[in-house]
Amino acid sequence: MNAERITRREMLKRLMIAPVGAAVLTTLEVREASAAALQRYYDPYFVAVLWEGRTRCDALWRSLKGDVVRILPTVHGATPYDRLYWTGYALGNAPVNVDMRVLARAVDHNGVPLGSGWREIGQATIQTPPMRWFRVEIPEGHWDEYRLEVRSATPRLVYSRLIGSQGYWRE
C-alpha cells in the first residue's frame, strides 16, 4: 500500500477540485487569461479602448488618426459611453505645447450624421514639461461620433489612447 504524504494546503485544494472532476475542468470554456476576467463583477465592456496609436502633430488640425479631412470621425459608435478619457505621451526633449479640440455629432439609424459640421465640445492646450504623460477627460458623453484634433507649432509625435467608460450607478 502506498501512502501519499500531502500538505494541508494540497489537501484543501484537492477537496475543492474533487467534486468537479478533472475531465470536466478540461472542457470548461476558457475566456481570457487575465485576472480581471476572474473578478465576479467585472464586465469587459465596462470600459473600452476606442482608439490607440501614434499621431504626427504639425501646424494643421489633424485627427488623432492623422487625417485633416474634417468630416471624418476619429471614433464612432460611442453612444453607450458616459465619458471619454484621452491619455497620451508626447515624444521629444522640448516642452510639450499641443493644441487639442474635441468635436462631436450624432447620427441616425443608418449611421448618417443628423446634420453638417460638428459640435465643438471643448478646446485646450496641453502644456507639460518634456517626457510627461497627459490626460484629458471628456465629460460630455453619449454622442455617436467624436473627432479629436491636435496641432503643434513644433512637430511632435504623440502616443495616446482613448478610453470610453460606461459608468455605473447604484440602486
Place this chain on the structure above:
Amino acid sequence: MPVRFLRNAWELADVSWESPLPVAVANARFVPADTLLIATTNLFPTGERDLLGFTNPDLPTLDGCGQYRKLLWIYFRERSSTTSYTIQARATDHNGAPLATGWLTIASGTLPGASDPNASYWGRLEIPATGDAYYDQYRIVVERTSGSGYSLINKIVGVR
C-alpha cells in the same frame, strides 16, 4: 475563535488587517444608452407642435421611458431662428394610461442656437437639467417664434 474565509478558491485564511474579507461592488448597473427617437420637425409653419409634428396636446412624444434616469435631446438646426421649447412629463399606470389629464412642465425656454439666425447649430439638452427623470411619458413641444422656417433634426437618447 478567528473568522476564516476561502481565499483564492482553495486557501483558508484568517481575517486580519493583512487579509481582510473580500468585498465586491454589488447592485451596480452599467449605463447603456438607448436611442429613443430620431425625427425631423418641420418648423417652416408657425404654431406649437411636438417633435413628431403633432399638435394634439394630449399625445406624448415619447412613451415607456420610466427606466431612464436622463434623456439627452441632441438636435441639429439648419437655422437658428428664435424657437421656444417646452418639455412636459407625466406618469402612467400599469396599463400605460396616464394617471391624470395634463402634464407637468419640467423645462421651457428658448432653444439654444447660433447668434446668427441663418447659421446652423448643433445643440444638446439634458432632460431634466438637474436631478433624475424616471417619468413614463414626455411631450416635447417646439415653436418657431420669429425668423425663417427650418428643419429641426432631433435625436433623443435615454440613459439608464
